[in-house]
Amino acid sequence: MKRRTLLKTGATAAFAAAVGAPLRAQDAPMKVGFVYVGPINDGGWTQHHHHSAKEMVDHFGDQVELVYQESVPEGPDAERVLTQMCLQGCKLIFTTSFGFMDPTVNVAAQFPDVMFEHATGYKTAPNVSVYSARFYEGRAVQGNLAGHMTRSNRVGYIASVPIPEVVRGINSAFIHAREVNPDVEFKIIWIFEWLNPAKEADAAQALIEQGCDVVLQHTDSTAPHAAAQEAGDVYTFGQASDMAEFAPKPRISSIIDNWAPYYIDRVQAVMDGTWESVNTWQGIGDGMVGIGEISSAVPDDVKAEAEALRDSIAAGEYHPFTGPLSKQDGTQFLAEGETADDETLVGMNFYVEGIEGEIPS
Amino acid sequence: MITLERRPQPSRAWSYLSPILAVLITMVVGGLVFAALGKPPVEAIRTIFWDPLFGDFAGYFRPQLLVKAAPLILIATGLSFGFRAGVWNIGAEGQYIMGALFGAGVALAFYPIEARWLIFPLMVVAGTLGGLLWAMIPGVLRVRFGTNEILVSLMLVYVADFLLDAMALGLLRNPEGMGFPGSRNLQQYPSAHNAELIANTGLHWGVIAAFFAVVAAYILLSRHIFGFNVRLAGQSPRAAAFAGVSANRMVLICLGLSGGLAGMAGMFEVAGPAGQVLASFNVGYGFTAIIVAFLGRLHPLGILLAGMLMALTYIGGELAQMNLQLPRSAIQLFQGMLLFFLLAVDVMTNFRIRLGRKGVA
Numbered sequence: 001m002k003r004r005t006l007l008k009t010g011a012t013a014a015f016a017a018a019v020g021a022p023l024r025a026q027d028a029p030m031k032v033g034f035v036y037v038g039p040i041n042d043g044g045w046t047q048h049h050h051h052s053a054k055e056m057v058d059h060f061g062d063q064v065e066l067v068y069q070e071s072v073p074e075g076p077d078a079e080r081v082l083t084q085m086c087l088q089g090c091k092l093i094f095t096t097s098f099g100f101m102d103p104t105v106n107v108a109a110q111f112p113d114v115m116f117e118h119a120t121g122y123k124t125a126p127n128v129s130v131y132s133a134r135f136y137e138g139r140a141v142q143g144n145l146a147g148h149m150t151r152s153n154r155v156g157y158i159a160s161v162p163i164p165e166v167v168r169g170i171n172s173a174f175i176h177a178r179e180v181n182p183d184v185e186f187k188i189i190w191i192f193e194w195l196n197p198a199k200e201a202d203a204a205q206a207l208i209e210q211g212c213d214v215v216l217q218h219t220d221s222t223a224p225h226a227a228a229q230e231a232g233d234v235y236t237f238g239q240a241s242d243m244a245e246f247a248p249k250p251r252i253s254s255i256i257d258n259w260a261p262y263y264i265d266r267v268q269a270v271m272d273g274t275w276e277s278v279n280t281w282q283g284i285g286d287g288m289v290g291i292g293e294i295s296s297a298v299p300d301d302v303k304a305e306a307e308a309l310r311d312s313i314a315a316g317e318y319h320p321f322t323g324p325l326s327k328q329d330g331t332q333f334l335a336e337g338e339t340a341d342d343e344t345l346v347g348m349n350f351y352v353e354g355i356e357g358e359i360p361s
Numbered sequence: 362m363i364t365l366e367r368r369p370q371p372s373r374a375w376s377y378l379s380p381i382l383a384v385l386i387t388m389v390v391g392g393l394v395f396a397a398l399g400k401p402p403v404e405a406i407r408t409i410f411w412d413p414l415f416g417d418f419a420g421y422f423r424p425q426l427l428v429k430a431a432p433l434i435l436i437a438t439g440l441s442f443g444f445r446a447g448v449w450n451i452g453a454e455g456q457y458i459m460g461a462l463f464g465a466g467v468a469l470a471f472y473p474i475e476a477r478w479l480i481f482p483l484m485v486v487a488g489t490l491g492g493l494l495w496a497m498i499p500g501v502l503r504v505r506f507g508t509n510e511i512l513v514s515l516m517l518v519y520v521a522d523f524l525l526d527a528m529a530l531g532l533l534r535n536p537e538g539m540g541f542p543g544s545r546n547l548q549q550y551p552s553a554h555n556a557e558l559i560a561n562t563g564l565h566w567g568v569i570a571a572f573f574a575v576v577a578a579y580i581l582l583s584r585h586i587f588g589f590n591v592r593l594a595g596q597s598p599r600a601a602a603f604a605g606v607s608a609n610r611m612v613l614i615c616l617g618l619s620g621g622l623a624g625m626a627g628m629f630e631v632a633g634p635a636g637q638v639l640a641s642f643n644v645g646y647g648f649t650a651i652i653v654a655f656l657g658r659l660h661p662l663g664i665l666l667a668g669m670l671m672a673l674t675y676i677g678g679e680l681a682q683m684n685l686q687l688p689r690s691a692i693q694l695f696q697g698m699l700l701f702f703l704l705a706v707d708v709m710t711n712f713r714i715r716l717g718r719k720g721v722a
Binding site: 039067068069070071073074075076077079080081083084085087088098099102106122161162163164167192193346347348349360361 | 417418421425428526527530531534539540541542543546548630634635636637639640641642644676679680682683684686688689690
């Protein structure tokens with residue numbers, strides 16, 4: 001019994017220290033934590049979160065201190081890293097991968113005074129917000145370009161983890177490729193990881209060997225670009241970051257994640273005491289999704305058309321999922337003129353008509 | 362001129378000294394590496410080895426050491442029998458995964474029935490069995506066809522990894538998970554949850570199993586004929602054969618034992634700290650346990666200490682990453698050096714250094 005009490009006291013002391021930390025930190029810079037799933041130099045997803053985090057720090061200068069941890073495994077280790085950040089006095093923590101969802105919610109329950117922002121998940125709490133970008137809007141532009149640029153009518157797609165976000169991207173790209181090129185086919189390879197340069201290179205290689213001359217990727221490394229460059233006449237798109245080092249060919253455009261404005265907003269909200277749990281999902285119009293420069297390898301008229309598509313999405317005049325659309329099994333998805341609501345998009349677990357193959361399950 | 366001379370008997374003193382020396386050399390060389398990266402070396406080493414135990418938030422970190430060390434100790438204890446007998450199970454990682462899948466599979470099959478007295482023990486049995494059966498594959502192949510158990514057990518890790526992916530996306534996927542991969546969280550299923558037995562101590566059933574395994578292994582090795590046979594088979598297979606020890610039985614028993622314990626570790630992990638079957642569930646405990654086994658001199662008590670030390674480098678390493686911005690790869694390098702220097706220093710156990718010219722006939 002005594003031992004038990006002792007242990008309890010120890011734990012209470014630790015948590016008291018955690019709660020006490022912000023008190024002494026009144027004048028010190030506010031600590032903002034970032035938990036990354038990959039290394040900060042992955043060239044894609046994590047690098048861009050880190051880049052945006054640093055932009056946020058530049059914006060606030062001495063008022064904030066950046067605390068981050070890279071390559072955190074999605075599981076119990078993430079929970080410990082998050083707790084460490086809380087104990088060290090972070091007031092706001094961004095967890096930048098889907099797999100951090102349950103750890104974030106668990107730790108948030110223990111530290112009600114710390115605010116959490118989880119990227120691409122769906123579980124919220126009074127101190128947990130979720131945020132994501134409407135990447136499918138960018139995919140529409142990519143699909144449009146891919147449909148025009150392919151000569152073999154085969155477009156390769158390196159898919160990462162079969163979650164709705166990835167499926168949504170495939171559907172959006174396919175719909176817009178078909179729209180400009182009724183003969184286009186998609187070859188999809190799932191690698192079940194977000195970042196694995198070796199697997200990505202293999203997948204790109206396999207797609208190119210199957211006759212694909214445009215390769216889209218939902219994975220984070222530049223390995224597919226290198227493979228495409230080696231193969232010759234193959235076009236690729238930057239993912240998460242511009243990957244401009246491969247422009248003008250093979251990389252002909254890109255989807256750029258731009259989290260900085262959101263990060264600045266949220267940090268400001270904590271400083272002002274106005275932070276509230278929100279569910280944010282922004283696209284091209286809000287600047288969270290950027291379309292990288294369409295390179296000189298693309299003919300002018302094609303480029304103009306893609307840019308017009310981008311602008312109409314940004315202006316909210318066009319929704320990439322506008323009916324009539326059918327699901328892969330032929331049943332109706334959207335009626336003429338109908339647009340998909342966010343709930344449907346968030347849980348999207350089916351291919352649209354015309355895509356071959358199955359979503360792994 | 363320096364020559365190495367084989368000792369007539371392995372040196373007892375060196376065999377105890379070399380792990381300690383290896384740790385010290387790792388600290389020095391690690392410090393140099395950190396210094397080369399422009400980080401304060403002494404502070405880095407202190408952060409890794411001291412802060413988790415006696416630093417500001419040690420109250421939180423000490424229990425975490427148990428959580429992290431338990432699977433390492435459990436797996437390493439099992440491996441040590443085989444390593445002593447010359448049976449090389451390199452695939453504990455795969456057996457760990459299979460144990461988790463079997464354990465979680467049983468739990469999810471019963472969901473949502475509440476009957477802890479039945480379900481939890483059944484999960485332990487299933488998890489152990491899962492690891493054991495997976496280890497039997499290289500075992501039976503070696504006994505029947507003379508295949509190399511090193512290769513087969515290692516390759517089966519990758520098979521298990523794919524099975525894990527498939528399960529997280531398919532059979533075991535949470536039907537209420539919005540189409541995202543991953544099973545239900547067992548932490549929210551009281552009958553299956555391997556919870557902390559006393560709050561904030563880190564003590565869960567896996568920790569108890571690890572300590573129990575250490576004690577049992579100690580008794581088995583020092584007091585039981587099986588332990589004698591294991592040592593005999595490793596040191597002198599021919600003598601063992603004459604003594605009536607069946608080499609084939611030894612292979613199967615050693616693989617079964619290590620596989621079973623690895624499976625059990627996986628089950629406790631998935632039902633407790635991890636909570637979910639996720640593609641990212643395994644973080645390399647099965648491989649790290651090999652280092653732990655050798656660092657602990659294949660001795661149960663040594664493994665206990667080595668497991669705690671390894672856990673310390675994990676948790677301290679995370680702290681160093683966060684506080685000093687050390688790259689994660691530097692921490693991994695640091696852990697790898699531990700085994701490297703151990704093997705290097707181990708030369709001294711079997712050899713002695715002679716200065717001067719070679720002995721004249």
